[in-house]
Amino acid sequence: IVLTQSPLALPVTPGEPASISCRSSQSLLHSNGYNYLDWYLQKPGQSPQLLISLGSNRAPGVPDRFSGSGSGTDFTLKISRVEAEDVGVYYCTQDVELPLTFGGGTKVEIK
């Protein structure tokens, strides 16, 4: 399964919203009703940190300005009001089918 993220780079203004798209070459909807699509943020020098699980479930401690939506093959990560600490590379990943695969990443930077 190929995951295609867009844009590749996203300059953002603090306080403004931001949106990242992840499109899958196959449906990520499992027979159990869950979409097996997760979102991560990787800050420089750190391991990826889970933001959103199963398409729309925020991970523990993740601010509510982050939200995930979508189903099947089209997914979106939204940041309602970007803060300076949100810079880094965002990845989507799927585990509905082996091999697990990752999107190419979207680099978010402050304008």
Add this chain to the structure above:
Amino acid sequence: ELQQSGPGLVKPSQTLSLTCAISGDSVSSNRAIWNWIRQSPSRGLEWLGRTYYRSKWFNDYAASMKGRITVTADTSNDQFSLQLNSVTPEDTAVYYCARVGRPDDYPRWVWGKGTTVTVSS
């Protein structure tokens, strides 16, 4: 929590060996799958393989790794390991261990901090 250990430098043609120690869970849990993932500038994030227990042990490996990779569980010490044989400089990467649980687990994914492995003579 997952605590990784292993050498940061491996010579070409030798075997890369990493271990991931588990705390707060059991490697034999029937709710968890234990994964190895790596990241390099040239290949991005790449899933390597996994092990899990469902009345017996199962393993799955990335096709690109087959023949070189082994992921094993150590139930005595609640840890799991990665062995990658015949390494080349292309295997230079940050290696992560990660646990994935069931949909109702919160969080569903937990990652180790990563181990930087350089393949060089």
